[in-house]
Amino acid sequence: MIAPRALRFLSFLALGLLVACAHAPGPNGPPPGTPQDVAQLAQAIRQLGPQVAPEEAQRAARVTYAYTHQLAQEYQITDPPLIHNTKVNMGTKPRGLCWHWARDIELRLRKENFQTLDLHRAVANHNNLLLEHSTAIISSKGDSLHDGIILDPWRQGGVLFWSPTREDTRYTWYSRNQVLAEKLGHDRSVRFLTYEPELETVE
Numbered sequence: 001m002i003a004p005r006a007l008r009f010l011s012f013l014a015l016g017l018l019v020a021c022a023h024a025p026g027p028n029g030p031p032p033g034t035p036q037d038v039a040q041l042a043q044a045i046r047q048l049g050p051q052v053a054p055e056e057a058q059r060a061a062r063v064t065y066a067y068t069h070q071l072a073q074e075y076q077i078t079d080p081p082l083i084h085n086t087k088v089n090m091g092t093k094p095r096g097l098c099w100h101w102a103r104d105i106e107l108r109l110r111k112e113n114f115q116t117l118d119l120h121r122a123v124a125n126h127n128n129l130l131l132e133h134s135t136a137i138i139s140s141k142g143d144s145l146h147d148g149i150i151l152d153p154w155r156q157g158g159v160l161f162w163s164p165t166r167e168d169t170r171y172t173w174y175s176r177n178q179v180l181a182e183k184l185g186h187d188r189s190v191r192f193l194t195y196e197p198e199l200e201t202v203e
Contacts, residue, residue: 030072030158033065049140053116067108072158098154102134120145123179124171
């Protein structure tokens with residue numbers, strides 16, 4: 001007999017796989033963003049605030065879409081997100097968990113040295129290990145992550161999903177720093193963030 005806890009996990013996994021199949025990228029991986037996709041994201045970033053430089057909004061959108069496609073190739077994305085996660089955890093795929101996407105997208109955008117835009121890391125469902133999710137968020141300089149735009153390529157299997165943070169009906173987002181403070185305690189989280197092992201150079 002299957003234990004109730006195991007049964008709940010298997011039910012969750014089956015449901016997740018069913019939902020994820022709607023975003024199966026196919027054997028050749030996910031397609032790149034179109035010029036129209038880039039233009040729409042650039043417009044949304046530009047509208048984050050009057051001080052956002054149009055050139056920076058355009059560059060942020062172009063880099064995000066281009067790097068999303070590059071990472072999808074490097075991560076060898078050919079499956080829906082949860083199946084790919086399983087392969088990463090089994091060691092048969094190199095990377096592609098949600099926090100890999102969030103980290104790599106954030107670090108790539110930081111290399112652009114934007115003057116009118118800020119970058120954030122956010123976590124949702126941090127009290128549930130099976131459902132925890134990470135993303136990068138871009139905002140107008142000085143604004144909070146809640147006033148920004150989610151940049152989440154994991155959710156649709158290597159196809160960039162983006163949305164104003166407050167309009168994301170699937171997740172409620174919290175600052176990564178806040179989540180670390182809750183999980184590690186204030187002093188340990190400060191030491192972790194000071195060390196920042198994730199903020200290595202992305203080639």
